[in-house]
Amino acid sequence: MLFTRFVPALAGLVLGVGALTSAFAAPPQLGGSRSVAPTVLVAQANDLADAIARNEGDWRNRVRSYLQAAYPDRVATTDRAIQLLKSVNSKCLASRTCPPNVLNEIALISKGSVCAAYIIDSVCVRRFTVPRGAQAFDFGPSGQPVYPGMRAVSPGDPRITGSSLTGVRYNDAYPASGDSIIGVTGFKTPMPEGKYRVVLVSGKRPLAQAVSTPFGRTIQANGRNIEVMVAGPDRWLPRGALANGSPEQVFAPNNVLPGSAAAIVFDIDHRGGDLLLQFPQSAEIGALMIEPAGQPSGFVLDSTAQSMGPVSNSGCLEQESRIDRALAELPQDQPPGVRNCPGGLCQPPPPPCQGACQPLSRS
Secondary structure (H helix, E strand, O other), rough: OOOOOOOOOHOOOOOOOOOOOOOOOOOOOOOOOOOHHHHHHHHHHHHHHHHHOOOOOOHHHHHHHHHHOOOHHHHHHHHHHHHHHHHHHHHHHHOOOOOOOHHHHHHHHHHHHOOOEEEEEEEEEOOOOEEEOOOOEEEEOOOOOOOOEEEEEOOOOEEEEEEEEEEOOOOOOOOOOEEEEEEEEEEEEEEEEEEEEEEEEOOOOEEEEEEEOOOOEEEEEOEEEEEEEOOOHHEEEEEEOOOOOOOOHOOOOOEEEEEEEEEEEEEEEEOOOOOOOEEEEEEEEEEEEEEOOOOOEEEEOOOHHOOOOOOOOHHHHHHHHHHHHHHHHHOOOOOOOOOOOOHHHOOOOOOOOOOOOOOOOOO
């Protein structure tokens, strides 16, 4: 069934509290710029840096929540990351308890956050032709209908790995995503060298059965970690579809069929050979499409999704570079665990001599 709760008048609002995991203390608000005044940002970063300098046990989760407060604004997320690196560097210079390699770890968490993949509400439309140059795969039980132009993938196929792989059926009227495979931990297929856009669509479960993490919390694309935004169906970005044509044509009421599923989109630089996707927490996949990133996508977004923030990781590499540059530009006196501080415990320099000081022995 189509999620009718998303209407234009409410496009900029976040509906519901979502089914977020405990790893995210403050659910991100999807819509518009999330930047804050510089003084406020510095105060927030300093408060968090104090907790990190004390090596409080939940500091990693707090870093993620701090960064996600800027979602889906990638630039504002990067601004937060850079300010936190500066604050932690300053606080940890005077601390004996900072975690080892803390700056590098914060930078790694930050780069995952600025390249997060956002879950999109994917609907069915009446017609879809796989774009030229794309490879598309229809996942499901053996013997099920396969969408025209797609390649069948069933449990036992050498292209997929997983434990207890199970093909499931939801609605035979939708061959591409009316069925799926649960328990997928890996997929590979040979692809020429190039930059590609990957579209993953889960199975079209009934709303009562929809889950907030159909693809897991992270995906590894050719070894590169991509964080997946964790949110229940009422927090997915509306809306997209495997379709051809303009959004006005694709999402015309008489062209949209009942049914809705989670989808994500991300870009990948591929050097040739097997393109490898891995799902450490396992995934449910109904359809997968790999298309050249330089051509118009076969996954069409309507105006609401386009206005609510980035849905692919295009452009995030520039933000990752900003984080790397900020890390490299920090003062040479690095905090504990980064340089000359084995185990993260650094002794402060001795205080200057006061009063009568003994000269150094020359013997």
